[in-house]
Each structure stands twice: as structure tokens, then as C-alpha cells.
Amino acid sequence: MTVNELNIFIEEGEGYKIEFKESLSNLSKELVAFANSSGGRVFLGVNDKGKIIGYELNNKIKSQIQDIANNCDPPVNIQIEKYQNIVIINIKEGLDKPYRCSEGFFLRVGANSQKMNRNDIIAFIQNEGKIRFDELFNDKFNFKSDFDNNSFFHFLKLCGISRSYKAIDVLKNLDLIKQENNKHSLNNAGILFFAKNPENFIIQSKVTCVLYKGIEKVNILDRKDFNSDIISNVEDSITFLKKHLNLSYTIKSIQREESLEIPETALREAVVNSVIHRDYFEKGANVKIEIFDDRLVITNPGGLPKGLDPSEFGRISVTRNPILASLMLRAGYIEMLGTGINRIQMALKNLKLPKAEFNYNNFFTVIFKRIVSINIEKNKEFYSEIFPKNFALNFALNFALKGKRLDRIIKILESIYTDKFTTGEEFAKNIDVSDRTIDIDLAFLKKIEYIEYIGPLKTGKYYLSEKAIKKIKNTKRNKN
Template sequence: MNLQELLQLGESYHQEFKETIDKSLVREICAFANASGGKVFIGVSDDGTIKGVNFDNNTRSRLQDSINHIEPQLRVSIDYQQSVIIITIPESKSKPHACSEGFFLRIGPNSQKLTRNQIIEFFQQEGLIHFDELINSRVNVDKHFSITKYNHFIELAKISPKLAPQEILQNLHCLNDKQQLTNAGALFFCDSIEFLILQAKIACVLFQGTENITILDRKDYRADLVNDIEDSIIFLRKHLNIAYKIEHIQREEILEIPEVALREAVINAVCHRNYFEKGANIVIAIFSDRVEISNPGGLPSGLSKESFGHKSVTRNPLIADLLHRIGYIEKIGTGIKRIKDAIAETSNCSVEFKIDEHWFSTIFYRNKLNNISSDISSDISSDISSDISSDIRSNQIIELLLKDNTLSAAKIATILNISSRGVEKHLARLKQDNVIIRQGSKKYGTWLVNTQKSIKR
């Protein structure tokens, strides 16, 4: 675009008009560099009329002097057309920039000075401050530190216990010289993070149907990160369909959504969530047609939607390093690929990643149970193929009763999304085969599962 066409666009997020070089120029340049870049036109009135300005040695000197007041140093492009000085400012890779008057940011068609809280938020958004590396002032090491969790960690990480815990924790960047734990240290080595980092909770919810209206089951996990990850996987296994592939006398459990994909999605949410956002938690939501694993915080600064899945930028590098040490992350930056590869190997589900400014979600779309049966039917003996769907349901009921022996037929029907009559039929068969025994009354009794018995065919 030529100069006239640019001026016709008017002042905007990327353009500023100035009639002369004044004290505000350095603020405008600074604001553009801290935002997405832009152009300053000197010698132009607010309505876009060219007034013109001389570009002699004195003007050059004043202009360069203004730019030199910006820290850190900033490279800009200066052009002179039709008596107008055009300063092109790129989006800086060395944010934030400041001048003698403070920090400025382009917001809409204006350059605004940032307040203290806005400066902190800006640093966080640009990834210049990492939550996991900050000291947690709420932690009392003597009161909150768990030697049991510490010992479990160094065992998983294969770290020699010969060194003192303080030395190992300092080498892991979880403890400073004043014996204060970082947020990462609190997340991994404290008994409970409920009152130390309120927003670190993982909320697991089972909904009835396809909408988040009726809650059938809910668990909030707020122990350490390792236990929270494992408990979340247990919750998912409890409420997802499990089929069985039987070859000879061996039985293999097949989760409708590959566990490796679910695990990677949960770990990804824990590792990459925005812990500065105190009003939101990681949410694992199970619906009849999908599973959504969502974490606050969109893509971290420096990672675009186009490069997502191909490049890696870690929002919480210390958390990622600690998870890598204990084998929860095979190689930093490979989680999304592992999810895609696991889903590609099955026809039982599909996956979608949804990203906006504030949230990142991994959505697994569930197929019907009979799809699982058809996928594995060719691999099982012909003498049981006709009964496989019934056996899958019966085994699912057994799994549920092993986890909660107080479940009623109606509750089982709701969880499995089948009729109560169908559940009663399966229960009757299982009782006839002595696989399950009812103890107590119909209303207040419990189920006893005979794990030594197999399903009679």
C-alpha cells in the first residue's frame, strides 16, 4: 500500500499519526513494540491530512535520541515519503520495553501506560515469569513437606538417596537457600495443595447425557500432582466402557479410549495450564458421547496455532522437568503426537483439540459400544463371538461393583447408559452363575463379587 492508502485507514491498533516529534513519541514506539508492532507517521494530523515535517540533521538527531531512551534497545525502520517520516516498529522479541515514563502497551487505537498489576499480568502472558519457579510463601516446610512423597519421587526418578533431601530439592530447583519451597515443590512434595495453591485442583465430573446439567458423579482431586494424575485416570477408567479381548485363556482389557491418550491429555493439562489464573481449574468431563479434558490457559506465548503439535513451548518448565524425570513425560513436546498416534490405531474414538485465548481442551468423541465389540470380534474364538456383547456388559457391571458394591440397578443403568431392565437381566445371570451375591435387603444391601468365578457362557 502507498502512503495515501495507509493514511486513509486512519489511526488504529497498528497506526499512529503525529504532527511533530514530541515527548509522547517514545511512548508510542514503546507501546507498539510491546504489542504487535505498528507504524508512526510524523507530519500527519489526526484526521490523516499531511502537514509535512523537515527531515534535516536536527530532526534525525531528535528522533534517534527519543528511540535511544527505550530499554532494552529496539531496532526500528525509518523512511521519509512526501514530507512524512514513517517509523515502522516490529513486534519485539525482547518484550517488555520501557521508557523513562514507564511501560506502555498499544490497546486499540491508543497507547496506555500499564499499572503495576497490568505489568505483572503482561510479564505472565509473555512467559517472562513462570509460576512454578516462584516461592510459595504459604508453605511451612516443617508442617507441609511430605517425606513419603519425596521418597516416592526420588525412587521414580532413580535419584540416589545418599544426598540430603535439602541438597536434592535445591538441585531440582524446588527449594531455595532460605529453605523455602517453590510452587513446583509444593505441587509435588506437600501432603495437600488445597490451601497452598487453591487453583491446582482437578475436577472430575460424570454428566448424564450430552450436556453439563445433571451430575452423576464428581470427585475433586487436590493432593500432589502425581496422585492427582493417577486418581484422574482411575476416575476415567471407572466411567468409561471396557471391552475384553480373549485369546485362549488370556484376557486383555480394552478401554474404549486408549489409556495412553487419556494419560497424555491429563498430563498435558497439568503441565501446561495457566496456574496464574486463580478462578479456574482443570476439568475432566465425561458425557455419553465424549470426554473433555480442559485446562485454563490457551497456547503459551511463542506458540501459534499453526505450529501447535509440531513445536513445543512450555508454560511451566519446572513442572515439565519434574514429570519428565519420573517418566510421566517421555520427551518434552511429544504429548500431542502420542495422543494422535494412539487414536489413529483404533476406530473406537476420535480426537479434537480446541484452543482459544483462555482455554485448551482435548475432546475425545466416543463411539457406540457395539463398535468396540465389532473391532475385537475377529480376534476372539468363534465359540464365544455371539455372546461377546453380553459378556462386555456383564464385565462392565462387575468392574463397577468391584469399585462400589452399593450401586443400585438404576444407578448402573445410568452410568452405562442402558435400560434398568437390561441391568436386571445381567444381574440375574451373574447371580445364577454365582459371580455376584446380594447381601442384605434390596434397598440397603451390598454386592459381593466372587473374583474366582468367570462368566458362564
Template structure:
């Protein structure tokens, strides 16, 4: 049977149920299907093997104009989502649409019970799995950074209770990720992969490392990896030495911290930090929360952490703030460093932050007219520009002149046209 059959079974199982007719063509004509001795039994077994959780449909054969038609009746499954080959689908009209990561999460019962993943009990985890020294370090840091009054010499269990990291007398997922001796024994996906590529494509590795252990150390190790692979420029002004990184370390650290804190730990994937000659990409695991869009996160917004326990403990040691300002700080750090506004995207279901280099040389500027130079300044500050915005900063020109100016900049490979029609805009080429 084709993949389309199993896709339809997943879709019907996830919503409302339905019947699938095998032996009827797209014109609703009976073409029939040949039946062997074990056809129906094999079909039922294949459906069970290719669905997760396994689906047990009702299967029967009817005759239509002397031809065999198989009818597979699917009931909406109580346990959702139902997957076929690690993908899940839902019926929309007459088509089967693949579910996004956020749609899948909404189907999971925990998403409706108010129980966050990091608050859940980590089965089989014991107090002995906690790194006492890391916990004591955390207590000292939180006392210093947030004026908390937690005694590092208290019994471990009492401390973890005060930090809300024990539930029903058992360790939570957050406890293991924050202070576990070996968190990957419980969560193999809780790692940060870092790579320095040769050139501008993710093909040839110059260096790569995988950082495991607790998520506090992961944040620092991943940041240090980036520092090892970007340039540090030093200038002397009078008696003062000034160091300037190729990219602002504050922005890199903030982006990595956000990914570790807000990633979807239910997904079987790793955070990735990708360093190229012209950019750094930091890939999270999972999209933005359902109520947020890319445009909204660039503005002041309330903080809605996916993992509130981890977020609270990161707040205790000033890794993050509660006020939803992380993205703003990343943007401002890049602009202050003379770099363009970072790019925020959803790629393959994951939230991605890209920091880019753009060095405007005197040679480039000499080739531009006054209007185009103003556009470069605008792009460095805002990240993109439309024809209308170009005319706003150059009010004396027509739409056609603006279009000609922008086209010449495209031809020089300074900018590229994105989108189409009324939604088109230009960005710097890096």
C-alpha cells in the same frame, strides 16, 4: 455510571491513556449531565472500587453550550493489566476489546523477566510443608526410569536443591505442587475436578469428585476416576485374555498429564475431566502458548512448557517426554483403538481435548455407497473431510456429485458441516 465507562477506563489504563467525555453523545453533540453535590467525588470513588489495581483519574467539569460535560483523564498505568470485574480491556481504534488470557499474561511483568511461575518462591512455605515419603518415592522412580543417581536418604533440603526446587534458600511453587503435604493451602486452584454426567449434556451428575493434594497423585486419581466410569471389554482368544477399554487409557492419562503439567496456575480455575455417554472432555486452564496453534500441535513440534520445573520433574519419572510428542501419542492411541481422531479446541480461553466414540455398524454401512464408505474411513483416520478431499479419494466424480453424497450423509446425521464458504469441512457426528 454504565459498565461501558469502566470498560473504557480499563482499556485506556492498559495502553496509551486517553480522555473520556461524559455528556457527549455518539454524534459528538453535547447533551450534558446533571451534577449533584457529590457527583464527582462519588464518580472517583466508584472508579477506584471497580478497577484493579485501583485507578485514580483526573476529573474535571467543563461547559459546552451551557451544558455540563465531565472529562475523565486516564493515564497509562504502570502496573498492568488493569481489570474491571475480573475482565481486562485494551483500546483498538475506537473500540474497547477484551484481552485474552495470553494477552493478559504478556502484560504481567514476570512474562518479560524470564521468571516462570513455577520457578518463583512460594511465600511462607517451609521445609516442614514437604511430604518426605512422596519425595523419596519420586527419587526411587527417577533413578529407575531415567537412571538418575539421587540418594533418597540425603537431607531434604539437599535433595530439593539438586532438583532445582529451592531458590534463594526458599521453596519454589513447583516444590509445593509436586511434594507439598497440602498444596491447596497455598494454591486453591490446583485441583482436578472430575464428573460423570448422565447423557450427553453437562446438566445431571451421575458422580463427581475433586482431587487435591500433590499434582503427581492428582494425575493418577483423575485417571482412575475415568477408568471407574468407562467400560472394559474382555475377550478370550485361545488361552489368552485380552482386555480393551472403551477409550484408550494411554490417551486419557496423557491428556490429563499435559493439562496438569502445562496449565496456567495463575488462573483461578480448575482442570476438569467431563465424562459423557458419547465422549470425554479434558479441560485445561489457559490456552496454548502464544507461538502455537491447534494445527501446529498436531504435528511434530518443539516442547515449550509453561512450567519448565514441573515438566523436568515429570520427565524424570516418565510422566512426559521433552520432545513435544504428547499430542501425537494421544491421536495415535485413539486411532489404534479404532476411535476417531480426538478434537483439540480453545473454548472460553482454555485448551480442551475431546475423545469421542464412533461405532460404525454394519447396518449403517449398508446404507452407504462405495464412495461414502471411503469417506467414513478417511474421517476415522483424519477427523475431518472437505469436498475437495472427498473428490481426491473419489477422483472419478464431479464436485456436484461429491456435494450430493455429503449432503445425504448430513441428512442421515452421520456427519455435520462446519465452517462456511471455502473454509467449510465435514466431521463425524457422535
């Protein structure tokens, strides 16, 4: 440390990573607070006002400081150095949190070392991943009345395990059951898989699926809350998606094959990830699957698990609920841990669809673009010249248009709006389709009152209606 660096530390004063002390009193409190936080430094020989009063470092003092660190539980890793007449104690962020001293557990909050109460300690341990929700046992579970044999037998079938084994023996081997006072209890992973009513024990276990009209959360067309075992919730959610997502068709040889607009492989990976990686300690929110006209959104409580850096997302696997993940792997719902994100993106890439978007703060969100949105995105340069993108999108959604027909009709409206082409023949010639196709499109636009024909049959032309002009102006105004 240079003189200049020391002067900067002294001038800036105490903070999240800096503590000034005149003596060794209450040093253990500062050590565990820094170890429980992001590490820091204690400047011994500096008072609270930043005045250097000095502190002598000899072998006895050095031994005392080391003893204080070693007497913490677990011991705190420190390095002691002397600079001029100041002793500097460097504390690294602990690898085995939480740390405590004889006075309790402390955490660095701003420039202070704050003592944690019981709830603080529980929350801290949860956030550090020291307590895993799926490993916790629930003593309220009554094995005789609450265990669902049908769910259990279905799981055995998926795993290829014989039904001849006793359920309790299988559950023991899977680390899902314990026995105390002649009573068997399941942990939370076992409850999510094999309870008759998991929601009775884990209220946040259900999955909510919603279909909206349009692109906002205003008009609900369909909603289902699934609160069965975790595998049934996944399958019921996939059924809901299949019911409401569009089908596309391809001709292979003489047979017609149908597939979802978003590949089922990607959907399954996203839904399974949402139920096994969610933060079940968060009781105020469920997994949500929301279908809009332009997108599909899957959201689960909990961002990235503790220990996973955002730069490593999609490449390194850190599992928040390892037992749930292991059971899903056994049941064939996961091919290999840590490959889900890549499988989603590859499934979309194989069909030349846009990548899924991932957001992770307090919630983890996957966003899939739907066909109407994709079609408009490909033509965004054209739409932005005359009609804002949201005009084309709203038009497509309101009248259930997509693909080439949507392109044609937007081009017809744009041509009339700019007075470029105004007759049926001109449309057919410049858009390169048959007269009959253009006649059908024009009839549609007249029916929805977006255009009107004015003048004699042979010399008249098409104009935008007041209704259409108003819509265009409104979207232009909203864009700006």
C-alpha cells in the same frame, strides 16, 4: 511507499498500527507502545486530523529520533524513512517485551497509546510468558511443617534417585528451593509436587472428575475433587476413569485380555498434559475431567502457550511450565517433551478409534468419543434416512445398548416404521440372524413399550406403539 499507499494511510486515519504526529514530543511513548503491541508506524508531519503539514528530516533530526529509541528500556528497533515531506518511523513488534520509556510502560489500545498500571504490567508480562508460574517462590511455605516426605520419597523412587541424599540438596539441584534468612521456601513447582496440602498455597491446583448420566451436564452420578500432590492427582484421576469407562475384551491364544474403551496410554497423556500445561495464573478454574455417555472431555485453563502458532500444534513443543514438565519427564510420566499429542492419536489409531478432538481458546480441551457414539457415527447415513442420529444415540444411552444389538434393534424399528417387515420371520431373514435372537430383541422392545403385536398369532404383525412414534416425531422435530 507509493503516493496511493500514502493517501490510503492518511485517509484511513490513526489506528492500532498508525500514529500521526506534528513533532517529536512524547515520541518515546508511541515507540514503546508499538513495540509492546504488534508494531506500527509513526507519520511525522501529519496532524491529528490527517492534514499533511510536513517535517524536515536532516542528520540532526535523524540522530534525535534514534536517541529517543535507544533511550527506551530496552532499546526499540526502528527504521526511519522519508517520503516527500513526511518522516515515517517504522517500529517492529519487540522481541524483548515489556518496553518502557521515562514516562512508564505503554500499550497500543485501538488508536491510542495507553499507559499501563501495575496490574496491567503484571498481566502483560504473564501473557508474554516472561513470568513463569512454576518458577515463582512462595514465602508462605514453611519447609518444616508443610513439606511432605512421603511424596518426596515416592518421587525419588520414580526417578531412581537414592534416598541417601539430603532432601534440601536434591531440591537445590532440581531448582525447587531457596534459602533466605535461614528459611527455606519452595517455588510453585516444588509445592505442587511436595507440599502436604498444595491447595493451601495454590487454590487452583485440584483436579475435578465428574461422571454424568446422559450427554448433558444435568445429572451427576459421581464426582471427586483431588487436591493432593500433582502425581497423586494424576493417578487418582486415572483410577476414576478406569472405574467408569467400559472394558473391552480380546482373545489372544487361550487368554482373554481386557482393555479400556479408550486406551490408557491416551488417557495418561491427556491427564498429564492438563496438569503441566494449564495456566496456573488463572485462579478461577480447575482441571476438569468429565465423562458423558457419548464422550470424555478433559479441560484445563489456558489455550496454547504464548509463541505457539495453531498451525504448529502437535509438531512443536512450547512449554508453559517448564519445571513441571521437567519433573514429570524425570518421573517417567512423559516419554519425550512435545510428543504427547502424537502419542494420543497413535494410541487411538492402533485400536481403530476416531482421533481425539482438540480445542484451544481460553481453555484447552481434549474430547474422546466413546463406544456408543462411535457405533452410531459409523452408521450415521442409515440413521439419518429414517431416524435422526440423536434418536439412535438417545435410544442407545437410555437402554445401555451398543454394537450389533443396537444396529439390529434400530433396524427392527425402522422396518416396522416403514412397514417394510413386520413379522418375526421377516426380521430374522432380512437381518440375517437366528429366530431366537430376533425373539429376544422383540421381547425387549415389547418390554420397554416401543412395539405391540396386533392380530392373530399366525397372521398378525408388529406395530410401533404411541410412545415410540412420539419419540421419533420429537427427535425429527428437534433435528429440523
